[in-house]
Amino acid sequence: MGLLVRRISNILGIMSGTPCKTYKRPFTVCVEGNIGSGKTTFLNHFKNYDNTVVLQEPVELWRNVAGVNLLEIMYKDPRRYACIFQSYVQLTMLQLHTYKTQLPYKVMERSVYCSRLFIENMKRNKILQDFEIVVLEEWFDWCIKNADIETDLIIYLRTSPEIVYQRMRIRARKEENSVSLEYLKQIHEIHDEWLLYQSLFSLPAPVIVLDGNKSIEEMVAEFDKCKNKIFTQQREGENDTITANTTISATHGLKEIKTVDICK
């Protein structure tokens, strides 16, 4: 069977969800963006593919910790509760990163890397005390060094603060009643520093930047462009006659370009 035919059959096999191969780890995508930027909505498109596991942000866990709404009390009294909230966010996100699956693709809403952004914003606003910052950052550094949280692609839904403020108000999550446009501007800026200007923390994977200001209908086309790029990435070391026990090389074929605008 020619090389091209083998590659197409492999891609079609993956696309159709034919359970023909096992993978040492899935090709992992993290969808990042501001509050209300459209991450959950974007993630829902991936739920139509049975070769992909979709892991949404565990907000419901944060809303009920032994009967306490940690998200709510964090917003109400950040100086008192932000540290414990961040610690729980890091734990619950780590659980998603290390979620085991035989499927070839895993798409996550946000990441443990993103919780570091919120911590950095809290540092700038002097919400956290120095010893709390040390504990959280040592926690994070240990995760990065020791946990299996390899990421292959970041999709940054870059949505203006004004638009996410509108959407957040319409969504009307009670815990977010006190979230201001100024706060959303800070979170927007710190996402840009990390993912657009890449001047903050190191990037775990290449970044696709999407215009999250587009309408729900227009985002379907953005998803389709990304989907085709994600599901057909030829990974380095992936041989064409993958057998059930072949493990895919942990590296992938995406060029080491930090920001790829491949969803034209």
Ligand SMILES: Nc1ncnc2c1ncn2[C@@H]1O[C@H](COP(=O)(O)OP(=O)(O)O)[C@@H](O)[C@H]1O
């Ligand atoms: N492209 C879009 N255009 C208009 N409204 C959107 C769009 N994407 C999401 N929304 C709406 O905005 C709100 C926040 O979207 P959501 O997907 O929950 O964002 P996130 O998960 O980033 O917080 C929801 O009410 C959703 O229906």
Ligand SMILES: Nc1nc2c(ncn2[C@H]2C[C@H](O)[C@@H](COP(=O)(O)O)O2)c(=O)[nH]1
């Ligand atoms: N202080 C932090 N807040 C966080 C973090 N991760 C998420 N969140 C908040 C933001 C929203 O109010 C809510 C869910 O986020 P969406 O973007 O899905 O609306 O949780 C964090 O690390 N720190």
